[in-house]
Amino acid sequence: MAEIRPLSRAHFDSLWVAQAGQCALCGKGMPHGRFDVAHASIWKKQRPTFDHVIPKAGGGLDRLDNLQLAHAVCNKRKGKRQAGGSDGRLAT
Numbered sequence: 001m002a003e004i005r006p007l008s009r010a011h012f013d014s015l016w017v018a019q020a021g022q023c024a025l026c027g028k029g030m031p032h033g034r035f036d037v038a039h040a041s042i043w044k045k046q047r048p049t050f051d052h053v054i055p056k057a058g059g060g061l062d063r064l065d066n067l068q069l070a071h072a073v074c075n076k077r078k079g080k081r082q083a084g085g086s087d088g089r090l091a092t
Contacts, residue, residue, distance in 0.1 A: 003062045007050055015069045016048070024051060024068035025078060045073040055080045 004011060016032065023030050030048040031037045037046060051070040054060030057080045070078070 004064065005062060007062065007067075011064060011067070012048070012050075012069070014064065015050075015067060019069055023048075023071045023074055025070045025074040028071070030069065030071055045071065047072050049075045051075045051078065054082055058082060 021029055021032065031043065031046055032048075034040075034043050034047075037043050048069045049072045051068050051074075052060040052062075053066050053068055056062075060066050
């Protein structure tokens with residue numbers, strides 16, 4: 001599968017549906033849009049972000065099979081580490 005550039009809304013929507021709106025790292029629900037939360041500071045931490053299962057720093061590519069959605073705060077906490085689990089994702 002080839003790398004995808006740039007990541008699009010269609011890629012986001014595909015992952016959103018596959019994950020049922022749940023963060024791949026903590027398993028909790030994510031807001032779909034900015035106005036699904038009460039305040040911008042909540043959105044900043046809880047917004048869905050693209051997360052590389054195998055980090056780019058570790059040779060991971062921008063491919064749908066290497067991407068998942070995660071809360072911004074969860075993604076930041078994970079950093080450049082690879083997610084756990086046999087498929088590279090944390091168990092939810």
